Amino acid sequence: MSDLRLRRSVLYMPGSNQRALEKAKTLPADALILDLEDAVANEAKDEAREQVCNAVKGGGYGHRELIIRVNAPQTPWGEADLRAAIQAKPDAILMPKVSSPAVLESIADHLEALDARESIAIWAMIETPAAILNIAEIAKARRDRRTRLTCFVLGTNDLAKDTWAQLVRGRVPMLPWMMFALAAARAEGLTILDGVWNDIADPEGCREECRQARDLGFDGKTLIHPNQIEPANTSFAPTEEEVRRARLVIEAFDLPENAKRAAIKVEGRMYERQHIGMAARAVIWSETIAARDAEARG
Numbered sequence: 001m002s003d004l005r006l007r008r009s010v011l012y013m014p015g016s017n018q019r020a021l022e023k024a025k026t027l028p029a030d031a032l033i034l035d036l037e038d039a040v041a042n043e044a045k046d047e048a049r050e051q052v053c054n055a056v057k058g059g060g061y062g063h064r065e066l067i068i069r070v071n072a073p074q075t076p077w078g079e080a081d082l083r084a085a086i087q088a089k090p091d092a093i094l095m096p097k098v099s100s101p102a103v104l105e106s107i108a109d110h111l112e113a114l115d116a117r118e119s120i121a122i123w124a125m126i127e128t129p130a131a132i133l134n135i136a137e138i139a140k141a142r143r144d145r146r147t148r149l150t151c152f153v154l155g156t157n158d159l160a161k162d163t164w165a166q167l168v169r170g171r172v173p174m175l176p177w178m179m180f181a182l183a184a185a186r187a188e189g190l191t192i193l194d195g196v197w198n199d200i201a202d203p204e205g206c207r208e209e210c211r212q213a214r215d216l217g218f219d220g221k222t223l224i225h226p227n228q229i230e231p232a233n234t235s236f237a238p239t240e241e242e243v244r245r246a247r248l249v250i251e252a253f254d255l256p257e258n259a260k261r262a263a264i265k266v267e268g269r270m271y272e273r274q275h276i277g278m279a280a281r282a283v284i285w286s287e288t289i290a291a292r293d294a295e296a297r298g
Contacts, residue, residue, distance in 0.1 A: 007065070015035050015049065021055045072096050083114060091119070124138065125155050143188070175216075182218065192218055194221040243286045246282040250279050253273065
């Protein structure tokens with residue numbers, strides 16, 4: 001089972017926008033990706049790097065997980081981005097265009113050479129056809145602790161660009177790639193986040209896509225606007241009915257008369273012992289969200 005840290009809503013924030021970086025401290029997102037790559041024009045890269053790293057060092061983001069997305073190592077800004085991000089000590093660094101395990105191995109060498117704090121994780125953008133074809137081997141890089149790999153982030157816009165697949169409602173062209181990436185992530189205990197919903201004027205469309213991703217098994221969704229946070233937070237949380245049923249299943253298997261039974265019936269439905277783990281996850285997820293909400297209320 002992947003890490004149960006809440007990553008329902010993971011909001012991209014442009015590193016070149018100081019007001020946005022400050023506003024992010026008040027938003028109910030689980031995590032923030034402070035972006036130095038796609039959201040920043042080339043002429044603003046240096047300023048964005050300084051602003052983002054100062055923001056991370058300055059703190060004030062509360063429970064929100066902070067991730068810095070750097071430019072790829074082969075770009076003019078990649079080396080400086082990685083060095084500055086390591087010094088800022090975010091929770092994770094998001095690497096773009098991870099298309100093979102070799103990219104992660106190279107980053108591991110950089111982390112060691114720069115004496116990066118052990119707590120800094122590496123997240124990988126899965127956004128190229130090559131990444132999909134190599135996804136199982138990329139996921140296996142987690143076995144090498146040097147890589148620090150903990151999370152996949154789908155880049156569905158880039159996948160569409162490179163494959164000519166259409167970004168249609170329901171995402172039928174994307175589904176095989178999404179599930180292939182999810183299976184690889186789950187096989188190695190990685191978190192996996194869905195790509196963005198582009199239409200910021202349609203939060204209900206975002207909600208629909210969040211629910212689809214949740215049903216497919218994703219941990220959360222990357223977002224590009226604050227009005228997408230609520231749809232993500234509610235969609236990736238278990239419903240009251242799901243939690244109620246989960247508690248019933250756990251309690252039923254705990255009864256003495258069911259101690260040696262492989263399967264039991266609860267409210268007319270059959271459950272096997274493997275469902276205990278699924279039920280426990282729903283309960284723990286619900287309790288974690290409740291604790292977060294209580295913390296937010298003070």
